[in-house]
Amino acid sequence: MSASVTVIFSEALYTTLRKVLRDVASPEIAFAWRAFMFDATSKNILSIPAGSRPATGHTSHRGSAKPAATKGAKQTVAQTEEQPEKTSSSWENRQATTEEQVATVKLQKQWKGYWVRKIRAARTPGSDENQKVLQNLQKCWAIIEQNLDPSNPDHPGLFLFRQMFKLDPDLMVKYPFYKDEWNKISYNDYKGQYPDQPPNNWFVVFREVFLVMEEMLAVPKLYVPISTCMLRVINNDTGEEIPRVFQKVAPYVYKKNRKGYTFVAEARTTDQPLQTGTWRMRMIGSLSPLPAPLRGEVNSSFAVKEIKDYYLPNSKNVIFRYAVKVTEDHLTSIQMNTSKSDVHIKLVVLNNEEEVASTLGKGHAVIPAFTFLKDINPDEEPKRSTSRALHGSDHSNKGESKTKKGGKRGGSGKSNDGRGSTPTPTARSPRTPPASGRSPRRSSQVDHHSDGGLSDGDLEERDLRPHKYIIEAQVLKDSWPLSEASWAFVQMLKEMEKNELKGRRNDRLFRERIGLDQLRDFEVMSRYRLDRVSIEALIGLLADDLMKPTRRSCSISAEIQDGDSTEITELKTDLKQRIESMESSLISKLNTEVGTMKAELQEKINRMDMNLMTIVQNLKDQKTQQAQVANRTRSLLEAERKRKEEKLEAERKRKEEEMLEEERKIKDEEMLEAERKIKEEKLEAERKRKKEKLEAERKKKEDEKLKQKENE
Incomplete structure (x- = not known):
C-alpha cells in the first residue's frame, strides 16, 4: 500500500472513529488508536478539546488558611502577579534569538523521542502500556460492534469507505462494489x-x-x-x-x-x-x-399580518411604504398583489435606504424568504449568550410572534410612521376601483416565526450598524391608469387626508369665519336656507344700517326698539313678499336643474354600461386568446418533453445494448481463451504421450540389442 493510500485510510478511519466514539473519546482512547496505527504525527485524531494552560504567576490560597497580608506582602504579591504579564509581553513584537531557537529545537527533539518511545512501548506485547492500550481498544470495539447491524444506514464500514472515496474518488474503481454506490x-x-x-x-x-x-x-x-x-x-x-x-x-x-x-x-x-x-x-x-x-x-404554522389600502397616484409611483421595527431576528415571507392583474410592480426591502431584497411581478410579487435582523449592541450580546443558549430554541418552532402595527398611507411616496414588531408584512394588494368609483387599495400580509439566537461567528460577521427596514412597492411602466370615477374618488381621499392633517395641526376652539365667496351654491342653501342672490339683496337693503362706521357703538333708538314705525312694518312686508317669490322661483329652477342633471346622469350611466360591456367582451376575447396560446404552448412543451424522453430512452437503450455487446465480447473472449487453453492442454498431453511412446520404443530396441548380444 502506497504512502498516499495509507494517509487516506488513516484520515478516513479517524473520521469514522470520531463519529462512532464521540461519547467515550478521551486522551487514553486517542493514544490507543495512535499505537494501533503507529501514528505519531497526526494532530488530535479524535478532536478532543484541549484545556487551557494553568497560570504560573502566583500561588493561590484557599479557605481559612489564607495568610494575612501585610503592606509589604501586598506589594510582593502585586509584583508577582505582574511578572507573568511582563514575561508574556516580552515575546511579542520581536524575533527569537539564536539561543532561543536552539533551545526550542532541543525541547521538540526530546518530546518527539519520548512520544515515539511511548508508542513503541505500547505496541510491545507484555508491557504495561500495551495492556492499557489493549483494554481501551477492546472497549472501543464493543461500541463499534453495536453499530454493525447491516440495516443500519450509518454503518461504520460504509461510512469508512465513503470517507475514503471522498478523499480520493479514484480508489472507488478498485473495489468490486463501486457500481452499487453510483446507483444508490x-x-x-x-x-x-x-x-x-x-x-x-x-x-x-x-x-x-x-x-x-x-x-x-x-x-x-x-x-x-x-x-x-x-x-x-x-x-x-x-x-x-x-x-x-x-x-x-x-x-x-x-x-x-x-x-x-x-x-x-x-x-x-x-x-x-x-x-x-x-x-x-x-x-x-x-x-x-x-x-x-x-x-x-x-x-x-405562521402568524399573518395583512394590510389593505388604496393606491394614490404620485410622482414617484409608490404604492405603499412601511417601516418595520425589529426586536428579534425573524425569517419572513413578503407577498403583494393588486386587484388589477396586469400591473407591473416592484416589491423592495430597504435597509438604511439600500436595497437588500427585491422582486418584480405582474399583479403579484413575492419575496419568499428574508430575515430581518435586530440591532446588536456588542457589549450586551455576550451577557445574553448564556440565557439564549438555554432558552433560545424553546419557542422558535411555534411560529408565533408579534405582528406589524399599522402605519400611515404610503401612496404619496413619503416616509411614514408605520410601527412594526419583529415581522415583515407580506404585502398583498392594491385593489382597483369598481365601476361605482371606489379606488384601488393596497394591502400587505406577514408570515413569520422567530428563529434562533446568534452564534459568536454570526456576531463577528454581522454589520453592527443600526437597521432601518422599509418595505416599499412601486408601479412600473405607468401600468396602472385610473378612470374618471377612480380619479374623483382619489381626489376625495386626498381631501380627506388633507382635512385630517389640517385638523391635527390646527385644533381651534372657535369657529372659523367663512364668507359667501368661499361656499358653493348648494352649501349656501343648506347653511342659510336662501340662495346667494336673495342673501346679497338683503345685504344691500341693510347695508346702510349694518355698516355705519361712525355709530358702531351707539344703541338702537327707542322708536325702532318699540317696532311702531310704519317704515319698518312696510319693510318687513316687502321683504316677506320678496322672499316668498324668490323661494318659489328657486324651487322651480332647482326642479328644472335636477331634471336636467338626472337626464345627463342617466345618459352617462348608459354610456358607461356600454363601455363596461365592451371592456368585458374584450377581456373575454383576451382570456380566450390567452387560453388558446396557453394550450398551444402546453402542447408544444408536452411534445418537447416527450421528444426529450424518447431521446433519453433511446440513449439509455443504446447504452444498454453497448454494455450487452461489451459483455458478449468479453464472454466470447473468455470462451476463446478457455478453448485455447484446452487445445494447449491436449497438445501437451499428445506430446507427452508421443514422447513416452518413443521412449518405450527406444528402450525396447535397446533391450532387443542386449538380448542379441547375450545370445551371441
Whole structure:
C-alpha cells in the first residue's frame, strides 16, 4: 500500500472513529488508536478539546488558611502577579534569538523521542502500556460492534469507505462494489397540514431552513392537492433562488454553507374556499446525510399580518411604504398583489435606504424568504449568550410572534410612521376601483416565526450598524391608469387626508369665519336656507344700517326698539313678499336643474354600461386568446418533453445494448481463451504421450540389442 493510500485510510478511519466514539473519546482512547496505527504525527485524531494552560504567576490560597497580608506582602504579591504579564509581553513584537531557537529545537527533539518511545512501548506485547492500550481498544470495539447491524444506514464500514472515496474518488474503481454506490439514492419524507383558507387568498404551506452537511446532488419533490402550489428554495448566504423548471425545483448540487437553504411552499386559492389538507415533501439525494431541517421538523404554522389600502397616484409611483421595527431576528415571507392583474410592480426591502431584497411581478410579487435582523449592541450580546443558549430554541418552532402595527398611507411616496414588531408584512394588494368609483387599495400580509439566537461567528460577521427596514412597492411602466370615477374618488381621499392633517395641526376652539365667496351654491342653501342672490339683496337693503362706521357703538333708538314705525312694518312686508317669490322661483329652477342633471346622469350611466360591456367582451376575447396560446404552448412543451424522453430512452437503450455487446465480447473472449487453453492442454498431453511412446520404443530396441548380444 502506497504512502498516499495509507494517509487516506488513516484520515478516513479517524473520521469514522470520531463519529462512532464521540461519547467515550478521551486522551487514553486517542493514544490507543495512535499505537494501533503507529501514528505519531497526526494532530488530535479524535478532536478532543484541549484545556487551557494553568497560570504560573502566583500561588493561590484557599479557605481559612489564607495568610494575612501585610503592606509589604501586598506589594510582593502585586509584583508577582505582574511578572507573568511582563514575561508574556516580552515575546511579542520581536524575533527569537539564536539561543532561543536552539533551545526550542532541543525541547521538540526530546518530546518527539519520548512520544515515539511511548508508542513503541505500547505496541510491545507484555508491557504495561500495551495492556492499557489493549483494554481501551477492546472497549472501543464493543461500541463499534453495536453499530454493525447491516440495516443500519450509518454503518461504520460504509461510512469508512465513503470517507475514503471522498478523499480520493479514484480508489472507488478498485473495489468490486463501486457500481452499487453510483446507483444508490437516499430520501427523507416530511409531512404536515395546512389550515382552511378563504377564496382568493395567498398563503404559505410550509417554510423551513435546511442545513447541508456536505456537497451533494439533491432534488425536493412536493406532493400537495393544490394545483397552484409552488415550492421555492433560497440560498440564505447569497439570497439567490435555486433554478426551477416548469415551476418545479430542478436537481441541484447543494453546497455546504453557513446559513443553510430556506424551503418555502406557497399557494393561492381560487374563487372557492380551500379545506384543510395534508402535504408531503420528499427530499431525494445521492447519498446520506441528506439536507435536514434546522429544528428537526418542518414548520407550517405562521402568524399573518395583512394590510389593505388604496393606491394614490404620485410622482414617484409608490404604492405603499412601511417601516418595520425589529426586536428579534425573524425569517419572513413578503407577498403583494393588486386587484388589477396586469400591473407591473416592484416589491423592495430597504435597509438604511439600500436595497437588500427585491422582486418584480405582474399583479403579484413575492419575496419568499428574508430575515430581518435586530440591532446588536456588542457589549450586551455576550451577557445574553448564556440565557439564549438555554432558552433560545424553546419557542422558535411555534411560529408565533408579534405582528406589524399599522402605519400611515404610503401612496404619496413619503416616509411614514408605520410601527412594526419583529415581522415583515407580506404585502398583498392594491385593489382597483369598481365601476361605482371606489379606488384601488393596497394591502400587505406577514408570515413569520422567530428563529434562533446568534452564534459568536454570526456576531463577528454581522454589520453592527443600526437597521432601518422599509418595505416599499412601486408601479412600473405607468401600468396602472385610473378612470374618471377612480380619479374623483382619489381626489376625495386626498381631501380627506388633507382635512385630517389640517385638523391635527390646527385644533381651534372657535369657529372659523367663512364668507359667501368661499361656499358653493348648494352649501349656501343648506347653511342659510336662501340662495346667494336673495342673501346679497338683503345685504344691500341693510347695508346702510349694518355698516355705519361712525355709530358702531351707539344703541338702537327707542322708536325702532318699540317696532311702531310704519317704515319698518312696510319693510318687513316687502321683504316677506320678496322672499316668498324668490323661494318659489328657486324651487322651480332647482326642479328644472335636477331634471336636467338626472337626464345627463342617466345618459352617462348608459354610456358607461356600454363601455363596461365592451371592456368585458374584450377581456373575454383576451382570456380566450390567452387560453388558446396557453394550450398551444402546453402542447408544444408536452411534445418537447416527450421528444426529450424518447431521446433519453433511446440513449439509455443504446447504452444498454453497448454494455450487452461489451459483455458478449468479453464472454466470447473468455470462451476463446478457455478453448485455447484446452487445445494447449491436449497438445501437451499428445506430446507427452508421443514422447513416452518413443521412449518405450527406444528402450525396447535397446533391450532387443542386449538380448542379441547375450545370445551371441
